[in-house]
Amino acid sequence: MSSGVSTSTDKIIVDKSRHHRNKAVSKAVRATRERLQSSANGSHAFDHDALALHVNNMLQSALILPFFIVLVAAVGTYITSDSSLLPWALFTLAAHSLNLLLARRASKTELTALNTQRWQRMFxxxxxxxxxxxxxxxxxxxxxxxxDGYYFYKGAVLLIAISITAMSNVLLRMAVIVAFLLPMISLGLIALDSRNVFDVGLLGLCATAVLFFHYISNRFYRSNLTLMSYQSEKDDLIAELEVAKSVSDEARRRAEEANLAKSRFLASMSHELRTPLNAILGFSEVMSSEVLGPMGNGTYREYAGDIHRSGQHLLNLINEILDLSRIEAGRYELNEEALSLLEIAEDCIGMVQLRARAKNISIHQQFEPNLPQVWADEKSMRQVLLNLLSNAVKFTSQGGEVTVKVGWTAGGGQYVAIKDNGPGIAEDEIPVVLSAFGQGSIAIKSAEQGTGLGLPIVQAILAKHDGQFILRSKLREGTEVIAILPATRVLQSLPAVAATRAVEPRRKSFA
Structure with missing residues (x-):
């Protein structure tokens, strides 16, 4: 069977509460995103995070620069056959050690928005x-x-130094420009004094490298800032979702407690109301039937009949409320046995036939023959079919038609489909009709108003049987309702044993 509209009895209430709750959560999430986007566009919201990552990078790559300095001094001493680069190497290693001590001290200090700029200036x-x-x-x-060998050596050393400085100080803005401002001035003074083309070329090459690596490091800095903003956004959104989930869980817990209290109250009140109502029904029936003798006034007899009919209607309402309350409270027990959907459908059609004839409504039957029995609660299944048939007859106009089908589903289960050519239900009213005490506009305008509990009870009973309820309807095209029992509830007979084997008793099992 094709899928239709199915909903829980409290769907409308749940949807409304979820809408109001999500509105507040969406507002908080939107505010978080706006704040983070503005932070990524130039504010210093992530400066302390960037500085903390810079300190961590410095400590992890602490041995790269000393190794390079020692290598430069060794190669330079070998080329020049002079030890003048050794004091420079010692001074440079001392400066690098000072930076490492500064980084180690910063790693042991809590970096906040107040001291971030001071640490940045120190680095x-x-x-x-x-x-x-x-x-x-x-x-x-x-x-x-x-x-020109020494020019090549000096240029290679400066270019490698520029690249190492740029890569190790990606998260420290302007580090490359500040670190190589004095070297560029030195090369400029040398080129200005010597006017040597190699000095000018070395100056141009190093200056270009400084600008290029400054651009690259700046791009890396912005990329890391964007990643940090995304990480912060993710953390904030997770926090918002956790808050929303806790609010939702608490609201659901309270709703479940309130629903359980409501169900217990309705069950108790329904039971207490039926006791005096039975007396009203009994005495009104005695009076309307004149069992104890004729009544002198015929109007009194009519009043007694009205009292009996009104009491019967009230009793039906109380029974439906009691059934729904027991279902919601989880105390609706099934008395399952093997039964035939064909027989139950025929009995229920006979029960509404008189009412259908009064409205000149014809009921057509389309039953598949030889359907096996199903394992279900007979009283509950009768209640399901009677509710659906009564609704079909109730809302079908004079001279209409109702078609009842019983047969196999594509999955091996069995179904009962009831279709009428009545006024139908608007598509937006279907969730209302399927909710507890919900009624569509046609039912509200109808003279035969019900309680609005029939379809929710049908859904609940089928759910207890692991079945499915489908409702299809369009305005001015009629309504079709389908009650489906799954294949696991269909009882199939085992095939006959071979004649050469001993005869065993035939058993029934779930298909």
Whole structure:
């Protein structure tokens, strides 16, 4: 069977509360995103996070620069055959050690928005001190070196130093410019004094490298800032979701407690109301039937009949409320046995036939033959079919038609489908009709108003049987309701045993 509209009895209430709750949560999430987007566009909201990552990177890559400095000094001493680079190496290692001590101290200090700028200035000064060391190296010369080999050596060292500084200070803005400002001034003074094309070329090459690596490091800085903003946004959204979930869980718990209290109250009140109502029904029936003798006034007899009919209607309402309360409270027990849907459908059609004839409504039957029995509660299944048939007859106009089908589903289960050519139900009213005490506009305008509990009870009973309820309807095209029992409740007979084997008793099992 194709899927239809199915909903729980309290769906409308749940949807409304969820709408109001999500409105507040969406507002908080939207405010969080706006704040984070504004932070990524230039504010200092993540400066302390970036500084903390910079400190961590410095400590992790602490041995790279010392190894490079020692290598530069060793190669330079070998090329120049002079030990003048050894004091420079010691001074540069001391400056690098000062930066590492500064980073270690910062790692043990809580970085806040108040002291972040002060630590940034201290790290920038450390890079300026390293720049002074590289400026000293830029002034170094080789008197004994022939050709242009020393220019190549100096240029390679400065380019590698620029790249190492840029990569290790990605999260410290302007570090490359500050660190190599003095070396660029030194190279500029040398080129201005010597007017040598190699000095000018070295200046241009290093200056270009500084600008390029500054651009690259700035892009990396913005990328890391964006990632931190996304991480912060994710954390804030998770926090908001956790808060919303806790609010939702608490609201659901309270709703379940209130629903259980309501169900217990209705069950208790329904039971207490039926006791005096039975007396009203009994005495009104005695009076209307004139069992104890004729009544002198015929109007009194009519009044007694009205009292009996009104009491019967009230008793039906109380029984429906009691059934729904027992279902919601989880105390609706099924008395399951093997039964035939065909027989129950025929009996229920006979029970509403008189009422259908009074409205000149014809009921057509389309039953598949030889349907096996199902394992279900006979009283509950009768209540399901009677509710659906009564609704079909109630809302079908004079001279209409009602079709009842019983047969197999595609999955091996059995179904009962009841279709009428009445006024139908608007699509937006279907959830209302399927909710407890809900009635569509047609039912409200009808002279035969009900309690609005029939369809919710049908849904609940089928759910207790692991079944399904489907409602299809359109305005001015009629309504079709389908009650489905799953294949697990269909009883199939085992095939006959071979003649050569001993005859065993036939058993029934769930298909």
């Amino acid at each position: 920038i000064f450390g890079q300026f001190l390293m720049g002074a060391c590289w400026a000293t190296f830029a002034f170094s010369e080789c008197a004994v070196c022939g050709g």
